[in-house]
Amino acid sequence: xxxxxxxxxxxxxxxxxxxxxxxxxxxxxxxxxxxxxxxxxxxxxxxxxxxxxxxxxxxxxxxxxxxxxxxxxxxxxxxxxxxxxxxxxxxxxxxxxxxxxxxxxxxxxxxxxxxxxxxxxxxxxxxxxxxxxxxxxxxxxxxxxxxxxxxxxxxxxxxxxxxxxxxxxxxxxxxxxxxxxxxxxxxxxxxxxxxxxxxxxxxxxxxxxxxxxxxxxxxxxxxxxxxxxxxxxxxxxxxxxxxxxxxxxxxxxxxxxxxxxxxxxxxxxxxxxxxxxxxxxxxxxxxxxxxxxxxxxxxxxxxxxxxxxxxxxxxxxxxxxxxxxxxxxxx
Numbered sequence: 001x002x003x004x005x006x007x008x009x010x011x012x013x014x015x016x017x018x019x020x021x022x023x024x025x026x027x028x029x030x031x032x033x034x035x036x037x038x039x040x041x042x043x044x045x046x047x048x049x050x051x052x053x054x055x056x057x058x059x060x061x062x063x064x065x066x067x068x069x070x071x072x073x074x075x076x077x078x079x080x081x082x083x084x085x086x087x088x089x090x091x092x093x094x095x096x097x098x099x100x101x102x103x104x105x106x107x108x109x110x111x112x113x114x115x116x117x118x119x120x121x122x123x124x125x126x127x128x129x130x131x132x133x134x135x136x137x138x139x140x141x142x143x144x145x146x147x148x149x150x151x152x153x154x155x156x157x158x159x160x161x162x163x164x165x166x167x168x169x170x171x172x173x174x175x176x177x178x179x180x181x182x183x184x185x186x187x188x189x190x191x192x193x194x195x196x197x198x199x200x201x202x203x204x205x206x207x208x209x210x211x212x213x214x215x216x217x218x219x220x221x222x223x224x225x226x227x228x229x230x231x232x233x234x235x236x237x238x239x240x241x242x243x244x245x246x247x248x249x250x251x252x253x254x255x256x257x258x259x260x261x262x263x264x265x266x267x268x269x270x271x272x273x274x275x276x277x278x279x280x281x282x283x284x285x286x287x288x289x290x291x292x293x294x295x296x297x298x299x300x301x302x303x304x305x306x307x308x309x310x311x312x313x314x315x316x317x318x319x320x321x322x323x324x325x326x327x328x329x330x331x
Contacts, residue, residue, distance in 0.1 A: 008042040019055025027157035043173040060181040067184040074186035079223035082171020083194035088259035088269040094289040099145035100319030108182035110151040117266035125267035128330040144326040154183040190293040192224035225288040252281035274320040
């Protein structure tokens with residue numbers, strides 16, 4: 001590790017192969033927390049390269065437990081985290097809305113590292129338990145349209161660095177990696193990023209992967225469609241900037257999306273979404289993200305049609321039924 005750190009301190013970059021080898025060694029426990037913290041610090045001071053990211057990704061996917069849903073079209077909705085906005089679990093809620101609309105979702109997530117409540121925190125708070133049992137995951141997918149993959153159970157390298165990430169409490173390159181290493185390997189993904197350079201980076205990675213993708217960034221810094229301002233979405237065939245008004249939705253304030261000071265408070269907001277007792281701003285942010293996910297799955301549909309589908313899933317109670325069944329199956 002010492003030689004690698006000296007190399008990186010001199011503003012050099014790892015090759016794809018070296019990055020892959022390094023992450024495997026981290027997963028094998030060859031380096032202590034101080035060394036891992038130093039490595040993480042390098043990538044806070046300069047951008048990760050496409051080759052480094054691809055090398056890290058290949059190592060994680062090679063080591064991860066495999067989950068096979070037998071070729072059905074799947075989508076994941078996820079943010080990189082690290083935007084510092086402390087929102088409630090918008091992407092996770094959008095996943096259940098999309099599943100309630102009749103699509104299949106393979107959600108990959110973790111406990112919050114740079115946020116109070118990550119996807120795994122709120123899923124656990126709802127009463128679900130995590131598993132690597134493929135039969136139970138398939139049952140969840142078949143009966144609910146959604147399966148949840150808790151990252152540390154499937155990715156040993158992510159588990160190995162969890163204490164360091166938690167102690168640092170800031171975004172790291174593992175936030176960047178997380179959305180790329182879903183062990184179910186969904187062929188569709190809506191990804192939220194916290195900066196425009198990150199949007200470009202993921203574009204390059206996705207273009208090489210064959211995934212049908214949408215990368216979104218709210219221009220005021222959110223790693224999801226927040227409706228606090230304009231946002232940009234990059235698709236394989238185009239990039240476009242939307243305003244909330246273009247979706248016939250009102251702009252909201254950052255305080256409208258605040259997830260609270262505890263996991264319990266964030267989970268209450270999450271539950272309110274499905275009970276249809278959440279605020280308009282909270283509900284609209286979930287619907288907007290769900291709608292763009294549906295459009296990634298069905299590019300022939302207009303965004304207004306996708307918004308209508310998402311809204312029907314929520315208002316009709318289908319999303320709530322999906323959530324309740326999910327907790328029943330995974331409890």
